[in-house]
Amino acid sequence: xxxxxxxxxxxxxxxxxxxxxxxxxxxxxxxxxxxxxxxxxxxxxxxxxxxxxxxxxxxxxxxxxxxxxxxxxxxxxxxxxxxxxxxxxxxxxxxxxxxxxxxxxxxxxxxxxxxxxxxxxxxxxxxxxxxxxxxxxxxxxxxxxxxxxxxxxxxxxxxxxxxxxxxxxxxxxx
Numbered sequence: 200x201x202x203x204x205x206x207x208x209x210x211x212x213x214x215x216x217x218x219x220x221x222x223x224x225x226x227x228x229x230x231x232x233x234x235x236x237x238x239x240x241x242x243x244x245x246x247x248x249x250x251x252x253x254x255x256x257x258x259x260x261x262x263x264x265x266x267x268x269x270x271x272x273x274x275x276x277x278x279x280x281x282x283x284x285x286x287x288x289x290x291x292x293x294x295x296x297x298x299x300x301x302x303x304x305x306x307x308x309x310x311x312x313x314x315x316x317x318x319x320x321x322x323x324x325x326x327x328x329x330x331x332x333x334x335x336x337x338x339x340x341x342x343x344x345x346x347x348x349x350x351x352x353x354x355x356x357x358x359x360x361x362x363x364x365x366x367x368x369x370x371x372x373x
Contacts, residue, residue, distance in 0.1 A: 200214075200215045200216045200218070200221075200317070200318075200319065200334075201213065201214045201215070201216075201218075201221040201224065201225050202214075202215070202306055202317060203225060203228055203229070204299065204308070205232070205234065206294070206296070206297065209238040209294070210229070210234050210236075210237050210238060211237065211238050211239045211240075211241070211292055211299065212225055212237055212239070212240045212241070212262075213240075213241045213243075213299070213301055213306050214240075214241070214242050214243060214244070214249060214253075215243050215244065215301075215304055215305075215306060215317070215318055215319050216243075216244055216319055217242070217243070217244030217245030217246070217248070217249050219248075219252065221249070221252075222249070222252040222253045222255070222256035222257065223256055225253070225256065225257070226256040226257055226260075229257070229260060234260070235259075235260060236260060236261055236262075236263075237257075237260060237261070237262040237263070237280065238262070238263050238264070238292070239262060239263060239264045239265070239266065239290075239292055240253065240262045240264075240265045240266070240279070240280055241265075241266045241290045241292075241301050242265075242266070242267050242268070242271075243268060243301065243304060244304075246267040246268050246271040247271055247272070250267060250271075250273075250279050250284070253279075253280065254279060254280060257280060260280065261280055261281040261282070262279075262280035262281065262282055263282065264282055264285065265279045265280055265282050265283075265284040265285065266284060266285045266286075266287050266290045266301075267279075267284045267285070267286055267287075268286065268287070268288055269286045269287055269288045270286075270288075271284075271286060273286065288302065289301065289302035289303075290302070296310065296311065297309060297310040297311075304318050304319040305317070305318035305319075306318060307327075310359055311363055312363065313330045313331075313359065313363060313365065314327055314328060314329050314330055315329065315330060315331045315332075315333070315357070316329045316331070316332045316333070317332075317333045317334065318333075318334055319334060329345060329347060330347065330365070331347055331357065331365065331367070332345045332347055332348045333348075333355070333357070333367075334348070355367055355368070355369060356368050356369075
């Protein structure tokens with residue numbers, strides 16, 4: 200599962216699963232929408248392999264910052280999408296209107312009074328009031344399933360409007 204978050208000319212890419220198809224799907228989406236630069240790229244799983252795969256798929260798309268897990272060895276002279284990757288287990292992207300926190304396989308997105316949770320380890324959700332919980336499966340206690348959980352295995356586009364409403368739709372990249 201790869202998240203591409205675009206807002207006011209900035210696009211952040213967050214790969215939560217390390218699936219080998221994610222770089223190709225991200226490249227197709229970016230090309231389709233005319234996005235030629237990334238603000239940040241955060242890898243969480245299989246980072247050594249994904250760093251190479253994303254560099255090949257996004258060869259002409261630079262990033263302002265890149266993050267890989269703290270345990271991921273990166274040669275000192277290595278670059279990733281034209282920047283030196285930071286080694287962190289938790290990453291925060293903060294803008295004046297939104298914040299994204301990525302840790303433990305979960306991305307938390309706050310935009311105004313909206314709270315989105317997207318991830319792979321949804322059985323360990325932080326105690327929050329979520330507007331949307333999006334994931335591929337729920338592995339926790341069946342009695343604790345959030346009522347606003349959307350289980351998706353296809354590429355999805357979550358669109359938030361300026362008035363605070365949101366819609367979600369399946370996208371076809373190929």
